[in-house]
Amino acid sequence: MSIKLKLSLCISLVVAAVLTLNISIYYFTTMDRLVTSAKQQSQAIAEQISSALEATSHARNNMEESLGQMLRMAAISARKQLPADIDQITNEELSRLSLELNVDDITLWRRTGSDIIAVKSSEPDELNISSSTWGYWHTAFNQLLDHREVTIPQGQKLKDFWSGPYNFAASNPDKIIKWGYYYDGTTNYMINPYISVEPLIAFNDRFKQETIPKLTHGYPGVLEINGFDPEFFGKEPILRIKKGRVVYNLDVRAVLFGSNNFANPDPDEDVRSIQTATSTGEIQTQTATIKERMVTKYFIPIQGESKPNVFNIVLDQKTIVKPLYDQLLMQVIISSFLLIITLVGSYFLSGILIRSLKKIVHKVNEISSGSFGTKIELKNTKDELGQLAEQVNSMADNLQHYMNRLQNSAEELRSTKEYLESFINHTSDAIHVSDLQGNITQANKAFWQIYGWSFEEIQGQPLPGQLEEIRAEEQDLIRRIIQGETVTGFETERLTKHGKHVDVSLTISPIRNGQEEIVAIATISRNITDRKRTEEMILRSEKLSVVGQLAAGVAHEVRNPLTTLRGFVQLQKTKGTVSQSHLNIMLAELDRINFIVSEFLVLAKPQVISIQTFNLRKLLNDLVMLLDGQANLDKIQINLPSEGHPAYVTGEPNQLKQVFVNLLKNAMEAMPGGGTIAMEIEQNTQGKVIVRVIDEGVGISREDLQHLGEPFFSRKDTGTGLGLMICQQIISHHNGILNVYSELGKGTTVEVALPGAAKRDAGEQNSE
16 A cells, blocks of 8 residues: 555544544533433423422312311211111111212211121112221221221311221222211211212313323423322232222322333332432433333422322433434534545645655665665755655765675674684683583583583583483573573582593573573583692691691590599499499490590591481580580680570581581680670571571671681681681582671671471481
């Protein structure tokens, strides 16, 4: 695709994005405005219906109260004409009296046990009806008969009179009747005149059929308006069986008006919205598909005369959003027309803009083919393309210059490569490169001099002829390098082609590619066999020096038990017998002499190197007992906690004994006037066993601390500086660390950290 077409498409895409954003913003803002308007319209309709319903309810209540007062007057008139004893009254007399008083019928009720029964009536179907199952009606009858006053909240209450809400007649479910009940205490019955409330029902129907349509006129999106009673909505309706027909109680209605044709398919949603609107006083909104229509339902809380109601206005969403969709369609058509104009115009404009760019591209192609001589010439060099042309011309000049320098650098690199190859092949250190599996891929001449194999003999395979321990060690070193660790000055042994052992110091480095991935491993091997022999000679010399210095202390330590033994022998000579306790003491002193001499011999004579796991705390306790005699001579007390958890390490016990003998000897020599040497043993969270030797000597200056461990550096008159150097080498061979902390006049602390070992390993070695 050409730049000309790409540029025109980019401009068109930007314009399309702007137009789409404009349409989207218009859609969301207009939709929000329409929804808010629909909500406000619904609230206005609800308020108008509420006002009309309130007026209608007030008129209906007045009519119902008038009917109640009329029924009371009829009951009082009937009382005046009827005997006080119900047995003296006939049903025919009640029929005549009903016509005279202009009521539908008159029934007389009498209490029979715990029930109240219709005994006499002008309507035969009313006879023997019981009120025991009528709920609050039965309660009202009892209150009227007992106290001539009704206190329940339902119904109309007057003097000696109560009238319940109108409802379906028990004797004729086709009729809706309003009853009145009168009792003044002068009779043994209760007078019950009643009349039909058809005019009142017709008045309510006119509100539903005429008033509500008038109020919703001008709102074409309104599908339905309902009025709900939150107290009863969602509950099971109260049903009565009258004359074999199931009828609803008219005074317990969930739907006050409306048909509720657009009820939510999930009834719990409507119940939840009605209860929430009632409790919060806020309009609740539902959007659902009902009867294949997308509708929005508003539940609006309205405070009635005695309790809150909820009006439900159902709107057709298609009617609400139709103006919006019509306007959006118009905007899409206009935007499409603008987009086509933009695409055509930008295409021709791009052709004008890229003429200069074509010249630049032609020049760049020449440069890529190695021609740097020609220049780009443009009429207008002030815009960005002109500046780009100047930069391309400058780039061509620079490339010509850099090509010349690159040729010179290539010659230098060739010379450097030859120099490095000469260095690698003539160095005394063996250098070889291996892959990540340990197979050798390159090797220099010194490799043959140290190991005996030429590169051709070992190419593509690991170093041959090695023991399994050495193989495992090589794999561990490779693993450490791959994990990002560094290996420098790692001292170990290797077998040569002729089976001889050679001590080498290995420095291993990773070789990485351009993606910083390790692709090979370079190893430098240095023959340190002669150096190791020299170190062993120095180690033996230092050990003999220490043994000589300990001789006096050992002699003193042996003399004390001998004195005890001599005393007991003299006692036996005098008395002729020795007690069992004295014999035990003598045996203990002999064991002590044997232990001191054994430990002294361990230090004095050469030992076979034996790597094992042992309890370092026990080893230090034995050393303290060995040095205790020398310490007592120098008025020095060595404090080592005798109790504590075992501290297991893996290593050569005799070498570590020499380390701690040297450290304790140095601490004693630092306190010529006597003092205390504190020893601490602990194991940290990393599994390291830490041993500290803390003296109260003269301390070491900061300048001297920097030179500790160097051969022949010592502030002692007869010191060589080799003791601490050997200690550091032994600790290093055990993968440990030796640190010295000191200040002049404040004593010295020597800290040795060794890798800890598992207790089970110690048990297997049985080193204790």
